[in-house]
Amino acid sequence: MWKYELKVNGVAVSKDGKAQIQEDSMEISIIQRQPAYYILPDDETEKGKINGAYLEHLSEF
Numbered sequence: 722m723w724k725y726e727l728k729v730n731g732v733a734v735s736k737d738g739k740a741q742i743q744e745d746s747m748e749i750s751i752i753q754r755q756p757a758y759y760i761l762p763d764d765e766t767e768k769g770k771i772n773g774a775y776l777e778h779l780s781e782f
Contacts, residue, residue: 726752 726733728750729740759766 724754726750726754728752 727738728734730742730744730748731750732740734740755766
């Protein structure tokens, strides 16, 4: 039920998970969206939520 989007410098990362940048620095954004109305019980809905530090969910820098 959760939808996620990964952006680097405001640009969505492609499906292959690769992004090219020309700048010396970068901004990484993970956008997590949830539906306005839940169809699953709260405890099941929470299982799809990103938890912990988001850097734990990124690899290959």
